[in-house]
Amino acid sequence: MQIKFMLSLLLGVAFFSCQEKAKEQPIEKSEPVDDGVIVYEEYMGTEPSTPEETEFYEPVVPKVTPTMNGKPPSDAIVLFDGSNLDGWMSSADSTAAKWHLNKDGSMTVNDKTGDIQTKQNFGDIQLHIEWRSPAEVQAEGQHRGNSGIFLDGLYEVQVLDQNDNPTYVNGQVGSIYKQHVPLAMASVPSGEWNTYDIIYHAPEFNADGGKIKSGTVTVIHNGILVQDHIELKGTTPYIGWPKNPPHGKGPLMLQDHGDNSRVSYRNIWVREL
Numbered sequence: 001m002q003i004k005f006m007l008s009l010l011l012g013v014a015f016f017s018c019q020e021k022a023k024e025q026p027i028e029k030s031e032p033v034d035d036g037v038i039v040y041e042e043y044m045g046t047e048p049s050t051p052e053e054t055e056f057y058e059p060v061v062p063k064v065t066p067t068m069n070g071k072p073p074s075d076a077i078v079l080f081d082g083s084n085l086d087g088w089m090s091s092a093d094s095t096a097a098k099w100h101l102n103k104d105g106s107m108t109v110n111d112k113t114g115d116i117q118t119k120q121n122f123g124d125i126q127l128h129i130e131w132r133s134p135a136e137v138q139a140e141g142q143h144r145g146n147s148g149i150f151l152d153g154l155y156e157v158q159v160l161d162q163n164d165n166p167t168y169v170n171g172q173v174g175s176i177y178k179q180h181v182p183l184a185m186a187s188v189p190s191g192e193w194n195t196y197d198i199i200y201h202a203p204e205f206n207a208d209g210g211k212i213k214s215g216t217v218t219v220i221h222n223g224i225l226v227q228d229h230i231e232l233k234g235t236t237p238y239i240g241w242p243k244n245p246p247h248g249k250g251p252l253m254l255q256d257h258g259d260n261s262r263v264s265y266r267n268i269w270v271r272e273l
C-alpha cells in the first residue's frame, strides 16, 4: 500500500514537473534560432517531398484591369478625370474648390484661393497623380512651381519645379517635406507632365492618442524610386518639428503655395489598400 502511494506520488510530481517545464519553455516560432536563421511557423514540420505540398489556391486573388490607354485601373476611385471638381472642396471652409478647370483635362492652382482637398477620406492608399509646373519659368527656389500633395491632409510629398533650381534638399521635389531627402531628382523639363505613384500606409494610434505605429511612404517619380518605404516621423510643417496628432482617415490635400505657382494636376486616382 505504501509502495503504491509512493509510486503515485512520484508519477504525480513527474507529471506536474513536465507541465511546468512545458510552460517555462514555450517553443519559439518565427524567432532566430542558435545559428541565426529565422524559422517561420508555416515552414516548420516535416520537409515537403512533393511540389504540391507548397502550392496554394486560396484565397483567390482579385482580378484588376490595369491602366490602359490612360484609363485608371478597374478598381480605382477616380478623384479627378478632368470633367469637374465635384470631388474637391476648399480646405479652409469646405466651400466649392475654386481652382481653374482647364479644357485639356487638367486643373491649375488658382493663386491665393487656398488649398483644396478631397471630400472623401482615405486610410492606406496607392495614389496616382500627374502634375506640371509652368513652361514659362518665374521666380527661384521654393517660389518656383511649388505645390504639394498632403497624405491624410498632413504629410507633404513636395511638388516643385526643380530644374536648374537648387534649394534645401529636404524640401526639393520628391522630398517628404523637411523630413526625407529624395533618392533622386527625376523631374521632366518644366512644362511637361510628371507622374507620382505613391504608396501610403497611415500611422496608427492607441485610444489615448499615442502613436503606436509610424506611417510609411513610397514615392515613384516618373518611374524612378525616390522614397523607399520611409518612416513618417510626423507632420511636415514649414516651421518646427514633426508633430503626431492622432487621426483616422483623412483627405488628400493639394497645396496652393500662394506665390503664383501655376502648378497643374490631372489623372488623379487612388486604390484603397
Ligand code: MG
Binding pocket: 146, 147, 148, 156, 158, 159, 255, 257
Ligand atoms: Mg510645397
